[in-house]
Amino acid sequence: QVQFVESGGGLVQAGGSLRLSCTHSGIAFDINDIGWYRQAPGKQREWVARISRGGMKNYAGSVKGRFTISKDNIKNTVFLQMNSLEAEDTAVYYCNLGSPAFAYWGRGTQVTVSS
Numbered sequence: 001q002v003q004f005v006e007s008g009g010g011l012v013q014a015g016g017s018l019r020l021s022c023t024h025s026g027i028a029f030d031i032n033d034i035g036w037y038r039q040a041p042g043k044q045r046e047w048v049a050r051i052s053r054g055g056m057k058n059y060a061g062s063v064k065g066r067f068t069i070s071k072d073n074i075k076n077t078v079f080l081q082m083n084s085l086e087a088e089d090t091a092v093y094y095c096n097l098g099s100p101a102f103a104y105w106g107r108g109t110q111v112t113v114s115s
Helices: none
Strands: 005-007 010-013 019-024 034-039 046-051 057-059 067-072 079-082 091-097 111-115
Touching: 005 091, 019 034, 019 111, 034 079, 046 067, 046 079, 057 067
Parallel strands: 010 111
Antiparallel strands: 005 019, 019 079, 034 046, 034 091, 046 057, 067 079, 091 111
């Protein structure tokens, strides 16, 4: 497996919540920074959140206070808990390294927030 695998997206009403998951069979999450990114229709892909190998977390201003990134090193999985979702959060969500590598982009998972 070269690409990250994302899951957990769906259709949710504004104000609702979703939890996304991300995994990769060949990259150890305990020694790599992992980031979540998203791409809305007609827009460039943007960074959303990052968790360092040591567990430090950073967020884009647009999601700070609403989204929480976390990881399970044993399961080699990174999560993105998304609360208080807004229509502007509608996008395909991807994960990748903290400094993303082109070859690792997966299919992403679609998040659609209805207003």
